[in-house]
Amino acid sequence: MSVETTQTSSTALEPAIPETGKGDLLRRLVMTLGPILAALVIAGCILLAVGVDPLAYYGFVIERGLLSPLGVQQTLTRMAPLLFLAAGLIVAFRAGMWNLGGDGQFLLGAVSAAAAGPFLVQFLPTWLALVCAFLLATAVAMLWSLLPALLRAYQGVNEIITTLMMTFLGTSLANVLVKLAFLDPSTTVPQTRTLPVEDRLPRLFDTTISSGLLLGLVAIIAVHLVMTRTAFGLKLQVVGANPRAAVHSGLGVPTLTIAVFAISAGLAGLAGAVDILGVQGNVRADWNPAYGMAVIPMVFLARMNGFAAIGFVFLLSILSIGGESAARRLGVPHHFTLVLVSIVLITLAIAEYIDHHFIKTRRV
Amino acid sequence: MTGLFDEVFLAALLFGAVTAAVPLLLAGLGEQMSEKAGVLNIGIEGMMILGAYLGFLGAYYSGSLWLGFLAGALGGMAVAAVMALLCVRLGLNQIVIGIALTLGLEGLTALLHHFQFSRSYPRLPAADKTAIPLLADIPVLGPALFQHHLVVYFAVALVFVMIYIYRRTQLGLNLQAAGDKPAALDVAGIDVIRTRTIAVLTTGALAGLGGAYLANVGAGIFIPFITNGAGFLGIVLAMLARGRPLWVLFGALLFGVCLSLTTAMQVAGINMPTDIIQMLPFLAVMIMLVLFGRKASLPAALGMPYERGAR
Structure with missing residues (x-):
């Protein structure tokens, strides 16, 4: 089952329509890899301009x-x-809601998990403590999205602005919580108490890979299936494609709006929790990896398709880990990853335009 | 709490409020024009940060603040030209391109700053102030409001220029139509794409100027991510002002007071973590959105690219 969504606001970057045939798949592949290559070249020129060998940089990455x-x-x-x-x-964008507050929701989820985890393991079995920490992180992040959700649902206030404002607030609040409420008294570094390594999410087999990876994969595949295979997902897609039509077809748009925000923010909170309970163990003051903003372009590149998003997240992850190392060795700040991601986004949008306006029309 | 209300402190607070308000005012006025014409300009943060960077660079290397402002405005306009090409002419998604431009330019300016200034962090000399005769002699208010850099007076004058443009000129009418009913404007024989391009370019120039002012006069230095959401605050101002330039001025001053209070409280040594104080302006935005959000009306065709003949 698929939904032909014709977004009113844009011609480019529509949600993916399932491919038919080999030629289409090949075209998709060229249209995705071409812009990425072009972006690598353009970004390479920027590196050259600041006196860094792009081949060495990409090599290190x-x-x-x-x-x-x-x-x-x-x-x-x-x-x-x-x-x-x-x-x-994916949930938010497919439903036409621009939740750009991921970073605030992520950090508050992370701080909640970091506060609850080390406290609860003292008197609960580890697995139960972790589950509780996950639940708390989800709940706090959901709560943080409630105000933008209500404003959008009942007052029609643009959620781009409100979620951005809430992300600025959330970042500061997370810092306040770390410094005032959950400060570890036993260290001089301002940070929360550390979850012992043996109580963190188990590692996979004999590797250092956190089992959070599996949870993440389950989450994104579940979201993809819910959005494309269930009635609830269909409803959200209708709201995203045409809110007015959704009202006329009897959907409770305000309730669905709040649900979308809750799910979207809850998942961002889980992201924070999985990073803390699986890898970091604590939250340091002023810690903000700003993953949320970097993931937004990936979701677009994947055309809001869950499976494609896994691939792009893998790519971002390589860039991010490799970029940190290349930054140390070549003295290029990790901000370069931002530049690269944004150029990819722009070249992809242009490719999509060319695809839409020249290649398709020629075939018709 | 001693001295919170003494005259010098109050004057400094108000002076800081005006200084903080000017970038927001310029960004808000610019965004207002884009939104009137139907373009939701999320890239304004990117325009400001490039304006701040180039403005600082221009002023630092030429030694002239004015060349710095020019460079900043041109930088903002260059970003706006990209935005106009991609979003107005090609009709690509305004939110996607806006986010991409903001992210990319934040990264790029941080990168360039790292290679140029990360060891020295050079500062600019304090900007010249122009006192308005007579008015500047009023106690407290005089030094607070009427002894500023010329760009401040320009920004305030711009409010009235905008009012004139929107109310009395053909261009104002065209801009309004481009946002509310672009097809009607097209039928009237006026190029929608061109009208919107003018609006976006103006936004870029104003945002770039605002960024340059923020770096050159407000801070006297460029540091990465210096705009810290000023562009987004500009978008909020434009939304709440409902197309009225005077409201952008009042809103900008209100946020300016919040921002100035942030620094003033730190200077006064009030024992509160900086993180809490830094939340003030954004808290103010949320409260205003909760109170007045329902009335924030936006043009009908906001965010939609115009394509002739398309339904």
């Missing part, structure tokens, strides 16, 4: 992020929070 055994395990572990964030964004 690939070596560390993909080829070295330790690096690839880090890459796979890093995917866990990114997958949860991507899952949350």
Whole structure:
């Protein structure tokens, strides 16, 4: 079952329509890889301009992020929070709601998990403590999205602005919580108490990969199936495609809006929890990896398709882990990853335009 | 709490409020024009950050603040030109491109800053102030409001220029139509794409100028991510002002007071973590959105690319 969604607001970057035939798949592949290559070239020129050898940079990124055994395990572990964030964004974007507050929701989820985890393991079995921490992180992140959800549902206030404002607030609030409420008294570094390594999410087999990766994969596949295979998902897609039509077909748009925000924010909160309970163990003051903003372009590149998003999250993860290492070795700040991602996004949008306006019309 | 209300402190607080308000005012006025014409310009944060970077660079290397402002405005306009090409002419998704431009330029300016200034962090000399005769002699209010850099007076004058444009000129009418009923404008024989391009370019120039002011006069230095959401605050101002430039001015001043209070409280040594104080302006935005959000009306065709003949 598929829904032909004709977005009113845009011609480009529509949700994926299932491919038919081999030629279509090939075209999709060219239309995705072409822009990425173009972006790598343009970004390479920027590196050249600041006096860094782009081939050396990309070489380090690939070596560390993909080829070295330790690096690839880090890459796979890093995917866990990114997958949860991507899952949350897929729900929101497919329903036509621009939840750009992922970073605030992520951090508040992370802080909640970091506060609850080490406290609860003292008198609960580890598995139960972890489950409770996950639930708390989800609930707190959901709560953080309630105000933008209500404003959008009942007042029609643009959610882009409100979620962005809430993300600025959430980042500061997370810091306040770390510094004032959950400060670890036993260290001089301002950070929360640390969850002992043996109480964290188990690692997979004999590797250092956190089992959070599996949770993330389950989350994004579940979201994909719910959005494409269930009545609830169909309803959300209708709301996203044409809210007015959704009202006329008897859907409770305000309730669905609040549900979308809750699911989307809850998944962002889980992303924070999975990073803390699986990898970090605590939250340091002023810690903000800003994963949310970097994942948004990936979800677009994947055309809001869950399976494609897994691939792009893997790519972002390589860039992020490899970029950190290349940054140390070549002295390029990790902000370069932002530049690369944004150029990919723009070249992809242009490719989509060319595809839409020249190639399709020629075939018709 | 001693001295919170003494004259010098109050004057400094108000002076800081005006300084903080000017970038928001410029961004808000610019965004208002884009939104009137039907373009939701999320890339404004990117335009501001490039304006701040180039503005600082221009002023630092030329030694002239004015060349800095020019460079900042041109930088903002260059970003706007990309946005106009991709979103207005090609009709690509305005939100996607806006986010991409903001992210990319934040990253790029941080990258360039790292290679150029991360070891020295050079500062600009304090900006020249122009006192308005007579008015500047009023106690407290004089030094707070009427002894500023010329760009401040320009920004305030711009409010009235905008009012004139929207109320009395053909261009104002065209902009309004481009946002509310682009097809009607097209039928009237006026190029929708061109009208919207003018609006977006103006936004870019104003946002770039605002960014340059923020770096050159407000801070005297460029640091990565210096705009810290000022562009987004500009979008909020434009939304709440419902197309009225004067409201952008009042809103900008209100946020300016919040931002100035943030620094003033830190200077006054009030014992509160900076993180809490930094939340103030954004809290103010949320409260205003809760109170007045329902009335924030936006043009009918906002965010939709115009394609002739398309339904």
